[in-house]
Amino acid sequence: MNQIINISTGQLLLALVFILIAQASSFIYHLGLNRDITIGTIRTFAQLFLMGYVLTFILKTSNPFLVISVFMVMVISAMFIIKGRVKEKQIPYIIPTFLTMLVSYLATAIFVSGLVVGITPWWEPRYFIPAGGMVIGNSMSALAISLERLFRDMRQQKELVEMKLSLGANYREASLDIFKNAITAGMIPSINAMMGVGLVFIPGMMSGQILAGTDPLIAIRYQIVVMLMLVGSTAVSSVVVMLFVRRRCFGSGEEVLLSPR
């Protein structure tokens, strides 16, 4: 049962059949996705192999500075991905978002590795890097959704926000609905994942552990920790980022700074 079946290079390349199917679908129905599918496939191979070599090296050296550096690179990369998706030019949101991500993800990863799993030292790369990776990946998508929603609604509802400001609302009161909707939009995928886990899908981490020979009852415990960790970290980072970025949507006189596109 503990025997891990290796995937040979030939078998790995065989999996490209799925990409050929996706490419064919895009070609037949003129979806215009062929270029993106190709780039995505190349990046999947390149990034994961690179990560594999980096992880092997880190696991061997077991250096805390190296572990934290990898973590930093992951957060910076996530920030660039968010920047590419949000495309907001008027409001400077990058620095508060990056700092919140760094602090909240680090705190979550330390909490999970050091306290919940109880690994010593807390930065043990075998646990810390995957935990950090899952937190960053999940929250990154939530933040991109929340930020996009915040900026879109602030623009679309500018007159409504100004009406409330004109009636004596402070900027928090005037944008309360927009703020709540933005956070909810980012949180819904994580909450839905909790609803469907084990019923609709078996999460990647748990599947990976079971495939690698771990007892499923141990794998589910890890998975539960991961699910809770993802919801918690997403909530904290979304709320904190929205608090900072929402303030930046208003000027010193609490006037709306976003102008319609």
Added chain:
Amino acid sequence: MTPLLEIRNLSFAYEGSTVLVFDRLTMAVQEGEFILVKGPSGSGKSTLLRLICRLNQPQGGSILFQGNDTTSIAPAKLRSAISYVAQIPQMIDATVEENLLQPFSFAVNAAKPRPGSEELREMLRKFYLADVTLEHSAMKLSIGQKQRLAIMRALLQEPLLLLLDEPTSALDQESASMVFSIMERLNTEERKTLITVTHIDYKPETVKPLTYTLANRSIHLR
């Protein structure tokens, strides 16, 4: 006597533009005055009102309210005392009553006396909205009804200065007459100070307004 509002050397240009809309504009408004600001389209009439209540920020100069620089007053407190009604009235998707009581849901107005239903109905009658019930959906009102409701809502927080931005521009003749009548009554009966910007040729019947014209990036008393 300290003016209720004083604008000193106000300069303003839109973001990303070097063309000044106002260049060292100066004016003073005394309590109880009925001010009409006229000017061609694009002369900055709406912008002037937005600058007064800080919905836009000037590049230079200062605006004093009761002798205090508006930048030294908390924005919510300032806008509770200087109420601005936009050209296109905005309503929340709720009943007429909920819309009217909205100012009281904000911290700055929490301590102010909250009008009861009977008081609101009486006000609706005075604002030519007798056929509108408090339970009515505000979103289903006509633009003219919304405009009157927006003015009424702004007044409920008892501002010292009311700024009306083209209040009749989207209205038919009948609705416009009602709004003009309300504006004049607010000034004559309730001694409210009003600044109204308009591009139409409106001549008040019961009040003697001070009419200013915006031209050449400044303001001139006619």
